[in-house]
Amino acid sequence: GQQVMQIPQYQHVQEGEDFTTYCNSSTTLSNIQWYKQRPGGHPVFLIQLVKSGEVKKQKRLTFQFGEAKKNSSLHITATQTTDVGTYFCAGGKLETSGSRLTFGEGTQLTVNP
Amino acid sequence: EAQVTQNPRYLITVTGKKLTVTCSQNMNHEYMSWYRQDPGLGLRQIYYSMNVEVTDKGDVPEGYKVSRKEKRNFPLILESPSPNQTSLYFCASSSRGYPGQGVHEQFFGPGTRLTVL
Numbered sequence: 001g002q003q004v005m006q007i008p009q010y011q012h013v014q015e016g017e018d019f020t021t022y023c024n025s026s027t028t029l030s031n032i033q034w035y036k037q038r039p040g041g042h043p044v045f046l047i048q049l050v051k052s053g054e055v056k057k058q059k060r061l062t063f064q065f066g067e068a069k070k071n072s073s074l075h076i077t078a079t080q081t082t083d084v085g086t087y088f089c090a091g092g093k094l095e096t097s098g099s100r101l102t103f104g105e106g107t108q109l110t111v112n113p
Numbered sequence: 114e115a116q117v118t119q120n121p122r123y124l125i126t127v128t129g130k131k132l133t134v135t136c137s138q139n140m141n142h143e144y145m146s147w148y149r150q151d152p153g154l155g156l157r158q159i160y161y162s163m164n165v166e167v168t169d170k171g172d173v174p175e176g177y178k179v180s181r182k183e184k185r186n187f188p189l190i191l192e193s194p195s196p197n198q199t200s201l202y203f204c205a206s207s208s209r210g211y212p213g214q215g216v217h218e219q220f221f222g223p224g225t226r227l228t229v230l
Contacts, residue, residue, distance in 0.1 A: 009153065033218070042203060042221040043156065088155060092216050099163075099216045102172070103148070105155035 004091040006104030014112050019076040021107035023089035031092040032065055032072045033101065038085045046074075079111050115140045117222035119204050125228045126194055134189045134225050136204030144207040144216060145187040146171070147179065149200040150224075156203065162187055194229040201226050 003026045013019050023032065031050045035043040047056055049065035049072060056063045062075045076083055086108045090101040117138045126132055138145065146161040148171075158171030162181040176198055178190040187206075191198060205219040 006155070031216075033216075035219075042224050043205075043219075044221070045218040048218060090156075090219075099144075100158065100161065100171070101146075101216050101219070102158070103156040105153060 004089060004102045004104045006089055006107055008107055009105060010108050010110075012110045012112065013079050015081060016078050019079050019083070019109055021074050021087050021089075021109075023072045023074075023091070023104050025070045025091045025102075027070070027093065029069050029091040030094045030099070032069075033090045033092065034063060034072075034074055035088045035090065035103075036085050037088065037106070041085075043088060076109075079109070081111050081113050084109060084111050115220070117204055117206050117220050119202075119222035119225050121225060122223060123226050125230065127230050128195055129193050132191050132194060132227075134191075134202060134204075134227070136187045136189065136222060137185050138187075138204075138206040138220070139185065140206060140208075140220065141184065142206035142208050142220075143184070144219075145181065146205045146207075146219070147177070147187070147189050148203045148205065149173065149198075150203060151200050159189070159202075194227075196229050199227060199229045 006023045033048045034046040037043045047063050052069050053067045054065040060077045064073045086106040088106045089104045092101050120135045143164045147159040148156040150156050157173045159177050160179040162168045202225045204222040207217045207219045
């Protein structure tokens, strides 16, 4: 079945440093979504990418979708303590029975002030 | 307020005692899904539903059942819970999800922490 792998599993940074998490799929995706989960909370949607090579920005966050629609990345510039949490990618795949999302394992980000 | 609710939020039970975790959404979403979250394994999909009376297995369906008799509700049933089902469970809902269309933004419930002794 479809697999979505995410690296690194953990990342510790000093406040102000940049952070990047990478997501790779074993198959071509129809779309990719990114979620953030704060400690003790539930995943919250950040963004969706659909087009090959798409790049989207949200303030300090930059999201990219690979040309082959098999990989994606999330880059945070100048991290802040409010960025702490686990970031998940979720790859979408269209199947005959409908549509599914497969989540990566997540990258847990800690930021030292 | 648009939301997904789950009950109970916390549950400690014993092996073999049937239980149901309820999930309800008030956004008229077609697509609903159950996930379990375990350390280092991310979110794994248990079952999903494209619409009323339409359900399908996710990646880890063994030991679980679901039903979708109404659009707003999608209960998760553990007929005979076992300790390996101890986990954090999330319900999520989304618009779209029909064949030919990707799953849209998912709204997650607050989670249910289940412990099976």
